[in-house]
Amino acid sequence: MFCTLGEIVGSPASRLEKPLGGIPGKKCGTIILSAEELSNCRDSATMQFCANKLDKKDFFGKSDPFMVFYRSNEDGTFTICHKTEVVKNTLNPVWQPFTIPVRALCNGDYDRTIKVEVYDWDRDGSHDFIGDFTTSYRELARGQSQFNVYEVINTKKKMKKKKYVNSGMVTLLSFSVESEFTFLDYIKGGTQINFTVAIDFTASNGNPSQSTSLHYMNPYQLNAYAMALKAVGEIIQDYDSDKMFPALGFGAKLPPDGRVSHEFPLNGNMENPYCNGIEGILEAYHQSLKTVQLYGPTNFAPIVNHVARYAAAVQDGSQYFVLLIITDGVISDMAQTKEAIVNAAKLPMSIIIVGVGQAEFDAMVELDGDDIRISSRGKLAERDIVQFVPFRDYMDRTGNHVLSMARLAKDVLAEIPDQFISYMKSRGIKPNPAPPPYTPPGHTHHHTQI
Numbered sequence: 001m002f003c004t005l006g007e008i009v010g011s012p013a014s015r016l017e018k019p020l021g022g023i024p025g026k027k028c029g030t031i032i033l034s035a036e037e038l039s040n041c042r043d044s045a046t047m048q049f050c051a052n053k054l055d056k057k058d059f060f061g062k063s064d065p066f067m068v069f070y071r072s073n074e075d076g077t078f079t080i081c082h083k084t085e086v087v088k089n090t091l092n093p094v095w096q097p098f099t100i101p102v103r104a105l106c107n108g109d110y111d112r113t114i115k116v117e118v119y120d121w122d123r124d125g126s127h128d129f130i131g132d133f134t135t136s137y138r139e140l141a142r143g144q145s146q147f148n149v150y151e152v153i154n155t156k157k158k159m160k161k162k163k164y165v166n167s168g169m170v171t172l173l174s175f176s177v178e179s180e181f182t183f184l185d186y187i188k189g190g191t192q193i194n195f196t197v198a199i200d201f202t203a204s205n206g207n208p209s210q211s212t213s214l215h216y217m218n219p220y221q222l223n224a225y226a227m228a229l230k231a232v233g234e235i236i237q238d239y240d241s242d243k244m245f246p247a248l249g250f251g252a253k254l255p256p257d258g259r260v261s262h263e264f265p266l267n268g269n270m271e272n273p274y275c276n277g278i279e280g281i282l283e284a285y286h287q288s289l290k291t292v293q294l295y296g297p298t299n300f301a302p303i304v305n306h307v308a309r310y311a312a313a314v315q316d317g318s319q320y321f322v323l324l325i326i327t328d329g330v331i332s333d334m335a336q337t338k339e340a341i342v343n344a345a346k347l348p349m350s351i352i353i354v355g356v357g358q359a360e361f362d363a364m365v366e367l368d369g370d371d372i373r374i375s376s377r378g379k380l381a382e383r384d385i386v387q388f389v390p391f392r393d394y395m396d397r398t399g400n401h402v403l404s405m406a407r408l409a410k411d412v413l414a415e416i417p418d419q420f421i422s423y424m425k426s427r428g429i430k431p432n433p434a435p436p437p438y439t440p441p442g443h444t445h446h447h448t449q450i
Contacts, residue, residue: 001018001019001020001021001031003016003018003033004238005035006235006238006239007238008033008034008035009035009184009187010187010238010239010241012241012435013034013188013434013435014034014035014184014187014188014434015032015033015034016032016033016034017030017031017032017033018030018031018033019031035184042179042180042181042182043101043102043177043178043179043180044099044100044101044102044177044178044179044180045099045100045102045105045137045140045141045175045176045177046097046098046099046174046175046176046177046178047097047098047100047140047172047173047174047175047176048094048095048096048097048098048172048173048174049067049084049095049170049171049172049173050092050093050094050095050170050171050173051065051091051092051093051118051152051168051169051170051171052091052092052168052169052171053091053092053168053169054091054092054093054118054120054130054152054167054168055091055120055130055131055154055167055168056091057120057128057130058120061089062089062090062091063089063090063091063120063128063130064086064087064088064089064090064120064121064122065086065087065090065091065093065118065119065120065121065130066083066084066085066086066087066095066118066119066121066127067083067084067095067116067117067118067119067170068080068082068083068084068116068117068119069081069082069083069100069105069114069115069116070114070115070116070117071104071105071106071107071112071114072112072113072114072115078115081100081104081105082098082100082104082105084096084098086121091168094173097174101180102137102177105137106136106137109137110136110137110138110141111136111137111138112136112137113134113135113136114134114135114136114137114140115132115133115134116132116133116134116135116150116170117129117131117132118130118131118132118152118167118168118170129154130152130154130167130168131152131153131154131157131166131167131168132152132153132154133150133151133152133153133170135148135150140172140175141175141177142175143172143174143175144171144172144173144174144175148171148172148175149169149170149171149172150169150170150171151166151169152166152167152168152169152170153166153167154167181421181424181430181431182417182421183416183417183420183421185431185434186317186320186420186424186431187239188431188434189431189432189433189434190318190432190435191317191318191319191320191431191432192240192241192318192319192320193239193240193241193319193320193321193322194240194310194319194320194321194322195233195236195237195240195245195321195322195323195324196245196246196247196248196306196307196321196322196323196324197229197233197245197246197247197248197281197324197326198247198248198249198250198263198303198323198324198325198326199225199229199247199248199249199250199266199285199326200225200249200250200251200298200325200326200327200328201215201249201250201251201252201288201292201294201295202250202251202252202294202295202296202297202298202328202330203251203294203295203296204296204298204328204330205225205294205328205357207294208289208294214328214356214357215289215294217286217289217290221400224356224357224391224399225285225326225356226282226285226286227391227402228326228354228356228391229278229281229282229285229326230278230282231394231402231405231408231409232324232326232352232354232408232409232412233245233278233281233324234278234405235405235408235409235412235413236322236324236412236413237277237278243276243277244274244275244276245274245275245277245278245280245281246265246273246274246275247265247266247267247273247274247275247280247281247284247285248263248264248265248266248273248303248306249261249263249264249265249266249285249288249292250262250263250264250298250299250300250302250303251294251295251296251297251298251299252264252288252292252293252294252295253292253293253295254291254292255291255292258293260295260296262299262301262302262303263302263303263306264288264292265284266281266284266285266287266288267280267284267287267288268284268287268288268291296332297332297333298327298330298331298332298333299331299332299333299336299337300325300327300331300333300336300337300340301333301336301337301339301340303323303325304323304337304340304341304344304351305340305343305344307321307323307344307349308340308343308344308347308349311344311347311348311349312347314348315347315348315427316429317348317424317427317429317431319348320348320349320350320420320423321347321348321349321350322349322350322351322352322416323349323350323351323352324352324354325351325352325353325354326354326356327353327354327355327356327364328355328356328357328359329355329357329359329360329361329363329364330359330363331363331364334363335376337367338367338374338375338376339376339377341367341374341376341381341385341386342374342375342376342379342380342381344385345381345382345383345384345385346382347423348420348423349385350385350386350387350415350416350419350420351385351386351387352386352387352388352389352412352413352416353367353368353386353387353388353389354389354391354412355388355389355390355391355392356391356392357392358392361388361390364388364390365388367386367388368384368386368387368388369381369384369386370384374386382426383419383422383423383426384415384419385419387412387414387415387416387419389408389411389412391408394407394408394411
């Protein structure tokens with residue numbers, strides 16, 4: 001049996017049942033796959049420390065203390081995992097609370113040593129070592145108590161000075177731990193992902209009857225749009241439960257009257273623009289190429305706003321919308337599109353732009369907002385919701401084959417889980433509990449009454 005990881009985790013309760021094959025003409029039974037994510041790496045700890053009577057290190061004034069935290073590795077080495085801020089001119093600092101993933105602090109091993117060093121900050125970077133102490137996650141997790149007061153020891157000083165006691169005390173003021181939810185927690189809890197596809201039907205793509213066109217109708221092989229649609233769509237559809245996708249086009253003149261539309265259904269049905277699976281979209285795409293006339297301008301905003309209207313209607317975390325735009329990258333309404341994206345960033349939606357053809361995609365890179373967060377009329381987008389992928393980077397020299405579907409899949413979907421989580425977190429939405437695990441018939445668990 002073959003399947004993708006996406007198929008398993010995208011199935012209800014992350015449980016996939018499929019027939020076994022491989023022996024022609026023989027029924028080989030079924031296999032059931034369940035997935036779970038390792039759980040020790042989901043917690044984040046928030047803690048706050050203060051110190052008392054630290055050694056005075058500065059000739060003038062007191063010390064400027066900060067702390068450095070290290071987790072210990074299997075081989076006994078230490079890796080820095082957190083630095084506090086510097087508190088100026090005091091021997092009794094109170095540091096700000098900080099939050100750190102538990103896996104960064106101890107790799108999920110609660111008894112592993114955590115080493116903490118205390119320094120006096122110096123402008124030239126030659127910070128003076130005040131002393132150190134060790135603890136563990138298990139100790140810290142006891143919270144504020146007599147167990148979480150630590151002597152800061154400077155070993156060199158201790159060896160030199162007979163009367164040495166310590167170089168100060170560090171006290172844990174508070175400790176709390178929170179479980180970070182993952183993308184899969186929401187999918188398992190029933191959040192639906194809705195994919196909408198939008199295809200660029202503008203004249204800059206070239207005449208579909210000519211072989212140089214990105215929309216060339218070649219009876220023998222898929223054109224650039226169809227290839228991008230199939231490649232990206234097949235990845236995405238695992239996560240969409242009903243596999244019915246609204247498919248829209250923009251930038252064409254429609255029959256019968258030749259009016260220009262920036263959001264028309266590929267299947268010609270305004271009431272029901274849904275296509276069945278990727279094959280259904282491809283079919284509708286080929287049909288509309290025969291009926292519409294490529295035109296322009298290339299306006300993205302209407303399509304973005306179209307999906308945003310749906311997303312605005314369900315902001316309770318039960319649904320999340322992903323818009324896939326396939327385009328040759330020439331855009332006419334940059335200002336309006338930015339405005340639309342800034343507004344959409346407040347909603348449960350993400351946008352994936354796949355650029356086809358050989359154009360310079362500067363505008364698309366700008367919309368992606370990875371380097372500079374996108375803004376409109378002085379308003380910054382509250383989260384980055386656009387991911388741009390130039391399709392040509394994944395093609396072989398002839399331009400007829402995707403070199404690595406896996407790499408394309410990874411890059412296309414790379415940012416979706418984080419964008420999804422950033423929406424849920426900003427709205428304080430927690431995942432629903434997953435439905436109870438499946439019990440095969442005849443395997444009922446008998447609970448004895450006590």
